[in-house]
Amino acid sequence: MQWTTRIVIAASITLASGLMPVIAEETKVFALVLKNHTFMPATLTIPANEKVKIIIENKDDTAEEFDSFDLNRERVIFAGKSATIYVGPLPPGTYEYFGEYHPNSARGQVIVSEERP
Amino acid sequence: MLKWSSIILLVISCQSLADGMVVDKVYHPYVTVNEREFEWRFMSSQTDQSNVLAQRFGYGHSFYENVAFEVYLVGERDETGDFQLSAYEFETRWMITEQGKYWADWGAVFEIEKQKSVNNYEASVGVIFEKEIGITSLTMNLFAIREWGQTIESEWETEFRLQYRYRYIPELQPSIELYSGEDFVGIGPGFMGVYRIEGQKQIKWEAGFITEVANSGKNHTLRFAIEYEF
Numbered sequence: 523m524q525w526t527t528r529i530v531i532a533a534s535i536t537l538a539s540g541l542m543p544v545i546a547e548e549t550k551v552f553a554l555v556l557k558n559h560t561f562m563p564a565t566l567t568i569p570a571n572e573k574v575k576i577i578i579e580n581k582d583d584t585a586e587e588f589d590s591f592d593l594n595r596e597r598v599i600f601a602g603k604s605a606t607i608y609v610g611p612l613p614p615g616t617y618e619y620f621g622e623y624h625p626n627s628a629r630g631q632v633i634v635s636e637e638r639p
Numbered sequence: 640m641l642k643w644s645s646i647i648l649l650v651i652s653c654q655s656l657a658d659g660m661v662v663d664k665v666y667h668p669y670v671t672v673n674e675r676e677f678e679w680r681f682m683s684s685q686t687d688q689s690n691v692l693a694q695r696f697g698y699g700h701s702f703y704e705n706v707a708f709e710v711y712l713v714g715e716r717d718e719t720g721d722f723q724l725s726a727y728e729f730e731t732r733w734m735i736t737e738q739g740k741y742w743a744d745w746g747a748v749f750e751i752e753k754q755k756s757v758n759n760y761e762a763s764v765g766v767i768f769e770k771e772i773g774i775t776s777l778t779m780n781l782f783a784i785r786e787w788g789q790t791i792e793s794e795w796e797t798e799f800r801l802q803y804r805y806r807y808i809p810e811l812q813p814s815i816e817l818y819s820g821e822d823f824v825g826i827g828p829g830f831m832g833v834y835r836i837e838g839q840k841q842i843k844w845e846a847g848f849i850t851e852v853a854n855s856g857k858n859h860t861l862r863f864a865i866e867y868e869f
Contacts, residue, residue: 573739587671587839591809594771595738598672598704608739613773623838 549608550574556599557581559624567633573610576632580604586628590619593632610634661820662849662860665802665829666780668746668767670734672704674839676868678711684860692716695728705734713752728752732767743770748780759788778802796821802829809833816847824853825860840869 552574555562559582568574580586580599588597588607599605612634621628662682678697683690692715699709713726728750735745746767753760765782780800787793804814814829829847836842843866851858 585673591806594776594806596669596671606737608737610739 552576554578554630555581556586556621556628559586559621559627561619561621561628561630564630565633566630567635568610568612570614570634570636571611573608576607576609578605578607584623586624587622588619589622590617590632592617593619595619661798661800661818661823662825662847662862663800663818664845664862664864665778665800665816666732666746666748666765666767667778668732668734668736668744668769669738670701670703670705670707670732670746672701674701674707674868675699676709676866678709678864678866680862680864682860682862684858686858687856690716692722694722697730699730707732724755726752726754739771743768745769748782754788757789759786759791761786774806776802776804776806778804804829804831809835814847816849818849822854823851823858825849825851825858840867842867 550569550572552566552568554566554576556578561578566576568576578588578597578599580601580603583601585598585600588595588599588605590596593607593609593612595607595609597605597607609632614634614636617632617634619630619632662684664680676697676699678695678699680695680697682693684692694714695711696714697709697711699707701707709730709732711728711730712724713728714722715725716722729752731749733747733749735747738744746769748763748765748767750763750765751760752762761784763782763784765780768777768779768781770777778801780798782796782798782800784796784798785793786796799817799819801817802814803816804812806812810832812831814831816827816829818825827847827849829845831843831845834842834844844864846863847861849860849862851860
């Protein structure tokens with residue numbers, strides 16, 4: 523078998539296997555609201571060792587960019603719109619985040635806990 | 640297990656392919672809408688016989704939530720030692736999957752380059768893979784490249800790039816990088832970091848020192864890139 527054929531086959535298997543498992547799983551959904559350039563709740567607790575979906579609703583009339591090096595996520599949320607981020611599976615701990623446009627007021631943390639939130 | 644087996648097969652396969660100098664930027668699949676950037680890339684390669692210098696100056700803009708465009712001016716030092724503008728390049732990067740939604744994140748990059756003085760072209764299609772593993776990230780790029788034109792022979796090439804990065808602190812994220820080509824397999828340390836200025840304004844930098852390991856003889860490449868995002 524030629525190398526090019528092997529690469530195509532390997533890449534296809536990798537792509538397919540990477541997409542399949544998570545589609546079937548049920549992902550828990552959590553919500554954050556941005557209002558007056560403040561995230562609410564400022565502390566969000568999510569379960570450890572599982573992937574979750576966080577929907578961030580921006581009720582302000584300006585855009586904001588959710589940014590977290592700890593969570594390895596960066597996402598723009600337009601004014602009056604919602605955006606979804608997927609985080610985890612994560613080990614227990616405290617993960618900081620902030621809004622890039624209003625870093626003094628738009629701050630919060632995600633607590634990853636083994637106890638069910 | 641199947642996922643990791645197929646990734647290992649992909650890496651092994653690619654180490655035996657590709658052509659020429661492949662040390663360059665390792666692309667990540669993520670796009671942030673409304674982000675604009677100026678970029679400068681520098682690459683210096685030293686062998687026993689020659690010293691190749693290439694630089695790229697680019698401007699990029701993410702108009703959409705999952706697509707970014709970038710245009711580059713490419714400069715290279717020629718055989719007489721003069722450094723001059725040698726080519727233009729257009730690049731589109733597409734974030735195919737939402738970050739973290741699936742087992743791994745996927746993107747694609749499309750590039751077309753035209754040499755300035757002659758009608759020689761190079762078109763590339765690349766698949767971008769990134770997998771978060773705790774506080775580390777594994778990123779892989781696989782390119783299929785087609786070259787054609789007035790003064791070059793038409794040919795297909797493949798290139799492979801891999802980066803395994805430890806997200807230590809925003810300003811300093813060390814990595815191991817691997818680049819592969821037909822006559823070139825290089826490995827070495829890499830570093831990247833982000834310095835925030837204000838709002839969306841930030842400076843991203845990355846560097847790598849890659850040593851060729853497939854053939855005997857000296858072949859070291861230093862790569863450096865700096866981006867101003869705003």
